[in-house]
Amino acid sequence: MSIILDHVNYIYEKDTPLERKALDDISLVIPDGQFIGIIGHTGSGKSTLMQHLNGLIRATSGSIYFNGEDIYDRDYDRKKLRSRVGLVFQYPEHQLFEIDVFRDVCFGPKNLGLDRREVELRAYDALRRVGLPDELFYQSPFELSGGQKRRVAIAGVLAMKPEVLILDEPTAGLDPRGRTEILEQIKKLQRETGMTVLLVSHSMEDVAEYVDRILVMNQGRILYDDAPKAVFRHYRELEEVGLAAPQAAYIMHDLRERGLPVNTDAITVEEAAEEIARAVRAAGGLPGMTGQRI
Amino acid sequence: MLRDITLGQYYQTESCIHRLDPRVKLGGTILFVLSLFFFRNALGYVAAVLFLGIVIRLSHVPFRYMVRGMKGILLLLLLTVVFNLFLTPGTPIVTVWRIRITWEGAALALTMAVRLTLLIIGSSVMTLTTTPNHLTDGMERLLGPLRIFKVPVHEVAMMMSIALRFIPILLEETDKIMKAQIARGADFESGNLLKKAKALVPLLVPLFVSAFRRANDLALAMESRCYRGGEGRTKMKPLIYQRRDYAAYLCLFLYLAVSISLGRRTLSLPL
Numbered sequence: 001m002s003i004i005l006d007h008v009n010y011i012y013e014k015d016t017p018l019e020r021k022a023l024d025d026i027s028l029v030i031p032d033g034q035f036i037g038i039i040g041h042t043g044s045g046k047s048t049l050m051q052h053l054n055g056l057i058r059a060t061s062g063s064i065y066f067n068g069e070d071i072y073d074r075d076y077d078r079k080k081l082r083s084r085v086g087l088v089f090q091y092p093e094h095q096l097f098e099i100d101v102f103r104d105v106c107f108g109p110k111n112l113g114l115d116r117r118e119v120e121l122r123a124y125d126a127l128r129r130v131g132l133p134d135e136l137f138y139q140s141p142f143e144l145s146g147g148q149k150r151r152v153a154i155a156g157v158l159a160m161k162p163e164v165l166i167l168d169e170p171t172a173g174l175d176p177r178g179r180t181e182i183l184e185q186i187k188k189l190q191r192e193t194g195m196t197v198l199l200v201s202h203s204m205e206d207v208a209e210y211v212d213r214i215l216v217m218n219q220g221r222i223l224y225d226d227a228p229k230a231v232f233r234h235y236r237e238l239e240e241v242g243l244a245a246p247q248a249a250y251i252m253h254d255l256r257e258r259g260l261p262v263n264t265d266a267i268t269v270e271e272a273a274e275e276i277a278r279a280v281r282a283a284g285g286l287p288g289m290t291g292q293r294i
Numbered sequence: 295m296l297r298d299i300t301l302g303q304y305y306q307t308e309s310c311i312h313r314l315d316p317r318v319k320l321g322g323t324i325l326f327v328l329s330l331f332f333f334r335n336a337l338g339y340v341a342a343v344l345f346l347g348i349v350i351r352l353s354h355v356p357f358r359y360m361v362r363g364m365k366g367i368l369l370l371l372l373l374t375v376v377f378n379l380f381l382t383p384g385t386p387i388v389t390v391w392r393i394r395i396t397w398e399g400a401a402l403a404l405t406m407a408v409r410l411t412l413l414i415i416g417s418s419v420m421t422l423t424t425t426p427n428h429l430t431d432g433m434e435r436l437l438g439p440l441r442i443f444k445v446p447v448h449e450v451a452m453m454m455s456i457a458l459r460f461i462p463i464l465l466e467e468t469d470k471i472m473k474a475q476i477a478r479g480a481d482f483e484s485g486n487l488l489k490k491a492k493a494l495v496p497l498l499v500p501l502f503v504s505a506f507r508r509a510n511d512l513a514l515a516m517e518s519r520c521y522r523g524g525e526g527r528t529k530m531k532p533l534i535y536q537r538r539d540y541a542a543y544l545c546l547f548l549y550l551a552v553s554i555s556l557g558r559r560t561l562s563l564p565l
Contacts, residue, residue, distance in 0.1 A: 056473050079479070087477040094467075095474040097499035107496065111479030142503065156478060 003030040003053060003085075003164065003196075008062035010048055010220075022048040023059070024220040030164075030198070035190050037207030037228070038200045040217030041242050046200050047090070049217070050166050053198075054085035083112050086162030090169045092153030096141040101127070101152050104141050108160040119159075126159035127152070131185055147178035154182075158189075164196040165189075171206055183210055208232070208246045208267040216243065229265045248272035255279075303462055305422040311353035312423045315539040316432025322546045323420040329553055330409050330416075338557020339408055345549045346416055355422050360415060371410055378403035421458075430455035434524075435533055448524025456512070464505060471500045 010023035022045050030036065040046045051057040052064060055071050055078040064071050071081055089095070098104035105123040114122070127137060130151040136144065141152055154170065167186065171179040187210050190197045201207050207214060207228070214231045216224040218241045224231045232238075235245035235253065244250075245267070252264040252272055262279040266272040311319070326342070333339055350357060364371075384398030421429070434451035441447050472482065475496045482493050 051473070054477060056476060079481070082477055083479055087474075089470065089474045089477070092474065094504055095471055095478075095496075095500050097496045097503075107475075107480075108478040111481070160479065 002032055002067070004028070004065040005030075005052070006063045006065070008049075008052060008059045008064060010045075010052065010057065011060045012048070014060065021220050023052070026062070026220075026222060028215070028222065028225070030196060032163075032196055033190075033194045034213055035187070035197045035211045036199065037211035037214045038198060038217060039202055039204065039207055039214060039243060041202065044217040045220040046217045047168055048220075050087060050168055050198065050200055053164070053166060054082050054087050056082075056087070083108075083160045084162055085164045085166065086157040086160055088154050088157045088165070088167045088170060090172060092156075092170075093141075093146065093149035095156075096149060096153060099140060100138045101132070101141050101144070102137045104152060105155045105159050108156050112160060122159045122161060123155070126155040129158060129185075129189055130155045131181070147174055147181070150174065150178075150182065151185075162195070164198070166198040166200070168200045169202070170199065171201070171203070179206065186210070202243070204232070204244060204246045208248075216241075228267055232267050233265075252276075303421065304425050305355045305359065307354045309352060309354040309423065310538065311349060311419070313538065314423075314542055315533055315535055316424050316428040317436055317533060317535075318539045318542045318546075319420050319424055320429070320432045320436055322542070323417055325546060325550060326416050327413055329550055329557075330412055332554050333557030335557060335559060337559070338553050339405075339412070341549070341553035341556055342412055345553070346412060346419070349419055350415075353419060353423050355419070360418055360422065364411070364414060367410075367414055371407060374406050374410060375403045378406050426455050426458040429458070431529070431533055446524070448527065452524075460505075460508070463508070464501070467504055468497065468501055471497055471504075 005026050005028040008023055008026040009021070011019060012022040013019050024045075026049065038046045038049070048057060052059055055064075058072065066081060066085070069076060071078065096104050098107065102120075102123055105126055106119050109119040109122045132148060132151050132155065136148065141149060144152065150170065154167070157165070165186075170182055170186065174182065183206060186197060186199065189195065199207065199211060211228060214224065214226065214228050215222055216231060216238065223237075223241065224234060232245040232249045235249055238245055248269055248271065249264065249267050252262050252266050252275065255262050255276065256264055260276070260279050261283065262275050266275040326346070329338075330342060333342075350360065379395060379399050379402075380393060382396055382399030382402050384396035386394045386396050387400065388395045424432075430451040433454065434447055437445070437447045437451070476482070480493060480496055482490070482497070485493065
């Protein structure tokens, strides 16, 4: 059970003056249960790639296999594919339309042709999973706060019980607290259900803390595909394509250059703090500050 | 899919048509469209096609790009042709059961199709080569005299420019929402008419909400810049006619003179 992309190309606005290559020879294996972060600049092709995975965009050339079946096969049920690969678009709250939250979340499962009981059970379960308080279930989605709306929209996709969940910039436009909450919830969801999660983001900080694997996209190509620590070792190259490693990585490299023997693989603030404390303790104080206690 | 509509969109490139004063292009388009209704024979249309062809060539906008924008109006065009073809009385060519095609009908259908196509392409040349801002600037100046009759010319021009500016934004938005709902299992294609209309609710509600949100944001942004309409408002780049604009006017009147004198002549040919 996995998604395999085999030499996928996509040309945007083919045969017009605006023609450009959005995806350039992408080959990729996404095994089950992985939490993958996809980072890249605006226009690097990350959103386009995501829309290929559930068949919304058809590749100009190349093949995509979902659980071993070619999704471009003539008799492949692409509608079914869309329920198995759930895609949460950027600013998903803009797609809300029902008169109350609960009905909106029911929209997805209802389209799958399930009976009412199952639809409502799924909607309820999805809303609980995104941590929306019960008293908001029967409010108009338009009266909720930005963060709450976004949870409802994510629940709308979760209610379809996808095997793969793709989130396109789920934290865009949220305040720091809303960001952490949403990301924590996604991580918890991934742990509990064993779902494959693809998180598109341009914030390294977001991605570094949560994912098992990072894909860095640049100009329609995959630049790096590795564990976070390994990817952030290329922080200079990342800068060249307009991305940056998490700030912790910079501090660690700086400290090392100035003589504190830290391990530069720390990428989250917690890891960095621990590592600095360890290195300082091992060195018996900060260099140049001998004798002072920390 | 929806982005294919090029009508009313600006095509960025460098050409002498792009550089013309918007008043020339506006006036030219209006005169060109009017001229199409004066012709009585095919010669006038030949002149119009030639003229338009030269202008398109000069504008550096690929013809294919222009034609793609016609797709949306194809239905209208087809309807016009069908109605004219079958419902015009006259000398019959073919009669099948109660359906009859007449010489007059065929001629009228052809004329209408040519006229509509020229009309649409002609006006899309203007919008493709003129930014919405320029266009409304030109319109404001051309309609300026109406201010004597208390017509809020500036406000109308402003509304026009906002409307034009919003076309591509809303198209993009529609595309996005459509995709998002398809990802949630929505089906916009199958089913009967009623089912299709119902399927549009998840598309239209978010679209309206977003249009209102954008309108609200825009109004706020304008207000915070102290916008209060046209009264006493000056321009940073006022429109001034250049030499090339006079030359363009000259070409335009030459075209009008030639095409109308050709087109008004009564020939023995039908059309």
